[in-house]
Amino acid sequence: MEKEFLKKIQESLEQRKETIRKELGGFANESPETKKDWNARYPQFEGSGLEDEADEVEEYESLLSIEKTLEKKLKDIDAALEKIQKNSYGLCEKCGKEISKERLEVCPEAKWCSDCIQ
Ligand SMILES: [Zn+2]
Known part of the structure; x- marks a missing residue:
């Protein structure tokens, strides 16, 4: 993958990460030990x-499920950023083929190509 494209993806991932962290921070506390x-x-x-x-209980339960979803997204984003560092970004985790740029632009944390997701 070209450096320019990766740079763009990295920026978009960092931006998404920031947005999600802010969202999470609005109703949750980050665990000081694990940071994740x-x-x-x-x-x-x-x-x-x-x-x-x-x-309160009802509200708490819905917060917990939002928290889970956002936490998972955050992990996917971190995993994607790590792959950029290791030069293995953009490969499908299932079949090993390159994920299309169009797909990565829409969903930069994608782990699977569009064939495998179906
Ligand atoms: Zn695949």
Whole structure:
């Protein structure tokens, strides 16, 4: 892959990473030991009625699932950045073929080519 293209991809990955980290930071704390693990903060609503508690639990559960999704994206982005460092970026993890540039432009953290994803 050309250096220019990789540079563009790297920038776009860094940008995505920043956006996701900000999003995660809005409702979760980063684990200080691993730096890759985030923990959603338990929401504390005003008042302390039973109804509020049920809402809190519900809110917390939905935060946990968002946290999982974002955390996974972050890991994929990190993995992609690592591949750029190791000069193995852009190869499908399933069949080993090159992933098309069009696909990488839309989804720079893609691990699989469009044939394998189906
Ligand atoms: Zn493939």
